[in-house]
Amino acid sequence: MADNNPFPGENNTGHIWDDNIRELSNPPPGWWMISFWASIAFFIGYGVLYPFLPIGEEPTKGILGWTQIGEFNKGLDEVNAVRAPYEAKIKDLTAKQILEDDSLTTYTIASSKVLFGDFCAPCHGGGGQGGPEYPVLVDDNWLYGGTVETIEQTITNGRKATMTAHANILKPEEMEALVKSIMDGKPTEEPLYAAKGCIACHGADGKGLQVLGAANLTDKIWRFPAQDQAESVRHTIMHGVNFAGDPKTREAIMPAFGERLSKDDVKKLAVYVYKLGAGQ
Amino acid sequence: MGSSNTDSGSADKALDDIYDDYQQWELNTGGETIHAKRVSGFWRNLKWLTGSTWLLFFLGYFVRWGDRQAVFFDIGNRQFHIFNFTILPQDFWMLSLLLLFFALLLAASTALFGRVYCGFFCFQTIWTDVYTWIEEKLEGAPAKRRKIDKAKMDFTKFRIKFVKHALWLIIGFVTGVSFVAWFYDGIQLWKDIFSFQVGSTAIITISMFTVGTYVLAGFLREQTCFWLCPYARIQAVMIDTTSAVVTYDFHRGEPRGRIKKGQSEEERTTGDCVECLQCIAVCPTGVDIRHGSQEGCINCALCIDACDAVMKKINRPTGLIRYESLDEIEGKEARSLFKRPRVWIYGAIMSLALLGIAYGLSTIDAIELKVLHDRQPLFVLQSDGSIQNKYILKILNKIDKDVSVTISATGPEGLKIIGADKPVKAHHGKINPHTVFVRVPGENLTAETEPIVFRIDTVATGKEIFFSDRESIFIGPRR
Known part of the structure; x- marks a missing residue:
């Protein structure tokens, strides 16, 4: 074909149809090809190292053994490590003793916010403002008493x-x-x-x-x-x-939360509620 | 340059030398390295002088203030120290004013003098200037440099190139270290570098600057100005015919033509430009200034030096290329500053920005109070009929030590603050949140919301007492 190429010097492949329609050879630039092959190499490397092919019950695991839940747990462990010294102290203290320590109180309030949101806020409101028929937790009127011990008792046993x-x-x-x-x-x-x-x-x-x-x-x-x-x-x-x-x-x-929450969580919630504004 | 005993002979020789430098230039896309000739002159000296302001960048961080660096951008502790001022993120609105000032300074200087920033202050052109200076010291004049570039690699070439690149890299490295030094304790940084204790952030930053400087000033050079820098692209809208720029006086110069040997000055039919192309030979961006103002021209005025030198040699008046506005070249009168609103509007905005910064610096509080009114609930009815509101006071302490502050409030009659009986500790450089409750007897409230002003005072430990106040609202039941 090359012998009688009617369009010499224009880098066509020699495939010519209908006299003048021909296939040209314009390869992509070198850097493009390098990144193309590099991305394929990455793809293979990733497949070997990480969970990859969704074959069968579970995908292929990858030799690094990485999992999402593993990474999540690692993050959780980090958080728990930060919390551990406080939690250890709280374990041995009563709610009243926690209140006497400013830094512990601050920690307790910060870490109980989620607990309060999960277990208390549905009835008592996110800020303890009460709901229809449900008591306000931020005023100074306590049906059963507003000391931190009574609050703890209320949460544990219900009323x-x-x-x-x-x-x-x-x-x-x-x-x-x-x-x-x-x-x-x-x-x-x-x-x-x-x-x-x-x-x-x-x-x-x-x-x-x-x-x-x-x-x-x-x-x-x-x-x-x-x-x-x-x-x-x-x-x-x-x-x-x-x-x-x-x-x-x-x-x-x-309702009683004594069986649904750990003793420490109840303690922390009591401190949180006490500090909402109206503890006595 | 050769020298000869006879006058005409020396002039001819000078001309021949000049024409030897002839080279035809086209659109510069970096295909060929520009080896600009260096000529001395007024503008050359000025460029060294203005460029040397960058020494501040290399040396400024050695200045100490008390026990710290005088200018220290402490990102880790979120504090910026500038001599006796300490600026916290809360004061950063001043930074935006500073940026506004410099942006308009660029616009104003461009409107007045064209791209003086590019020619005389920009790190890209200054660093490139230093790099090519080193290149010339090692490799010689442009012709030699071109030759050595084309020559085969041998020991001599390798030695020269090696020293050059090593010097370039050292400058890049020192540039990187100097940059990081403003964010680190500079002296400590040098110590840490030599004891291999620098953190990864600093290493990465220094490496980026080393490589960046080396590539930009060593290889990309004028290509950066042409195709990377946005300023070159927008300069067209920043200058007008009244802006003084490096300009070729085409009335005087055209029609250009070589000097015919032996022709007397009276018989001359050409303009003053002798087509010696010295202006191109010395141009660090390789443009032909005789095409007029263009994006490649960085207004460094080195072509003026070159042209003036030639004009002196051939006994024609200097200033064929000069720093002048297009209006003046065209013979129009220079417009006075008063008739150039562009300049004084820029000036007005710059003054406003400076005033704002001055106001900010003079009113920086030592402590600062912000008040957040709790929204859930907005208020609580107490058993005695009084209304309670909850506030979170955010106490920002900008003093360099921890202080205690007392909290007070003025507002609706009979208000009582709960949680502020003891002074509160405020750690320095931090926002310290503190919750207080305010109770007001229900009958004293006259509106649904009433103003309340919180105030904090530092407990006197030294001679100075600082305070800060902040207005908030006290919310009660709808009336």
């Missing part, structure tokens, strides 16, 4: 208070009299308060008994806040709280 439904006990006018006195913040001045047994749980001063989780009726904070607060109070008196047999009763149950 469930009961209040009798009074729908069938009180006459409508008695109900109204009680609602009014509670709305005024002076329940003790209403004779029915003592006569109908409210005093047994809410106390002679109307400030509630923390051992029973009975609400303080004299302060500005409502356990079940609502637009129409009087209606909410009436509802609570009529149907009670956690009162079996009344489907309309208020449900107010704090």
